[in-house]
Amino acid sequence: MRAVLGAEFLGTFWLVLAGCGSAVLAAKFLTPDDGTQLGIGFVGVSLAFGLAVLTMAYAVGHISGGHFNPAVTVGLAVAGRIGWRLVPSYVITQVVAASVAGAVLLAIASGTGGFDAVESGFASNGYGERSPGGYGLVAALVTEVVFTAMFLYIILGATDDRAPKGFAPIAIGLGLTLIHLVTIPVTNTSVNPARSLGVAWFAGGDALSQVWLFVVAPLVGAAIAGASYAAITGLRKAPRVTEGIANNP
Secondary structure, eight states: OHHHHHHHHHHHHHHHHHHHHIIIIISSOBOTTTOOBOSOHHHHHHHHHHHHHHHHHHHHHHHHOOOOSHHHHHHHHHTTSSOGGGHHHHHHHHHHHHHHHHHHHHHHHTTSTTOOHHHHOTTOOOSGGGSTTOOOHHHHHHHHHHHHHHHHHHHHHHTSTTSOTTOHHHHHHHHHHHHHHHHHHHHSOOSOHHHHHHHHHHHOHHHHHHTTHHHHHHHHHHHHHHHHHHHHHOOOOOOSTTHHHHHOO
């Protein structure tokens, strides 16, 4: 079990450090001479999140199942892919790893003069005035529920025994990239309570007051997908990437 939780820690840490790090450090980067924008923008941030999941799914997915996300863990449990008694240890590990990644990112970002995590938003999620596009609470709620559900459908389908073998991390990583491409303007994209909490601690104030939505909505969306996947797609089998975990809780 130590190896399993260690793998989840590494994967979640890398997801938050690389994904949120791309938003904090590289999304907008202006040259000192003429202010030319050399940053990676929304597309680059979307790719960073997708690549982080893809790389760690291949690196440690065979050990822990490669969840890196409390919503994924809950969705898989609802779908019968893992035992419920594993859920608390997975979720605690993911939140701790995300928080450590947030602390490391803060240490890096603070290396330049004038950085303020609260003022910058620190890649935290939000709605209303804290939404990149000014989207309200209802839009944010619908976005996080629906897109998390779609993310779980991708995961459940890609890891189904009927799916082509060896390609699940690619489908999952590209799926997360696509989700970010669509939803960054709405909520700054969560679909992952650990990712949201990991930076909200440091963004403080308004970020913490709104983080409840980015915990509740992804869990609801994941549960919907977990409960309905079998009915939509037919008989499902235990997935390859979590088989060892499911059989040896």
